[in-house]
Amino acid sequence: MTRFVSWNVNGLRACVDKGFVDSVLALDADFICLQETKMQAGQLDLELPGYKAYYNYADKKGYSGTAIFSRHEPIAVTTGIGVDEHDHEGRVITLEMPAYYLVTVYVPNSQDGLRRLDYRMRWEDDFRAYLKRLDAVKPVIVCGDMNVAHQEIDLKNPKTNRRNAGFTDEERAKMTRLLDPDDGAMVDTFRLLYPERRDIYSWWSYRFRAREKNAGWRIDYFLVSARLAPQVAAADIHTAILGSDHCPVSLDLAVSSPHPS
Secondary structure, eight states: OEEEEEESSSSSSHHHHTTHHHHHHHOOEEEEEEEEOOOOSOOOOOOOOEEEEEEEEEETTSSSEEEEEBOOOOEEEEEEEEETTTTTTOOOOEEEEESOOOEEEOOOOOOOTTHHHHHHHHHHHHHHHHHHHHHHSSSSEEEEOOOOSSSSGBOOOOOOGGGGSSOOOOHHHHHOOOOTTTTSSSHHHHHOOTTTTSOOSSEEETTTTHHHTTTOOEEEEEEGGGGGGGEEEEEEETTOOOOSBBOOOEEOHHHHHHHHO
């Protein structure tokens, strides 16, 4: 069994000061995937015992960024998706493993007033095409902050958020297409195991005591290639873990991993 963890840390340096190391080590994962690290090379000397770190930094300081800590040596490490328009914000890291690809992603937010929605739509198409290219070679595990609550069940207040970033019809339709079973679908592992489960979220606004009231959104996902779905053993959302406005999500998958590096 291989365990994967994904967490939007909303600033890795800040999260480290809030107990990050103890929290992630307690989850005992083979791979720890992070989004919104908000840092550049050399800004943080962080070592997790038994893990090797891979980073993708945004060109813009203090913005975006992703990382993967791995107990296993990958065949190859790739940053970005090979599209110049998208590859300056540190949003994607791919580890090629013997039996699968592991992709961590921080999907662009459409922002207030949906001023970046058109860009987000281009991103969605290009990212989906990237995943399909990988999937043609071997199965894919993709995780991260996908900045969309797919269905009404995935957020506390769907009616009042209908045209807000993360719950527009356009963003939800792109996720629906990514999960389309007639098109080489990816599978939402949490909904695979818990199709009707409500009131469990992975992100809460810092405003209005949203976390205290559990007025949240489920926007952090583990998706897998459809042929990996039978190997999904557990998919969890760790709402009790603090340190960010997001909490970690995890996946236990019956896939072979190489010996620790």
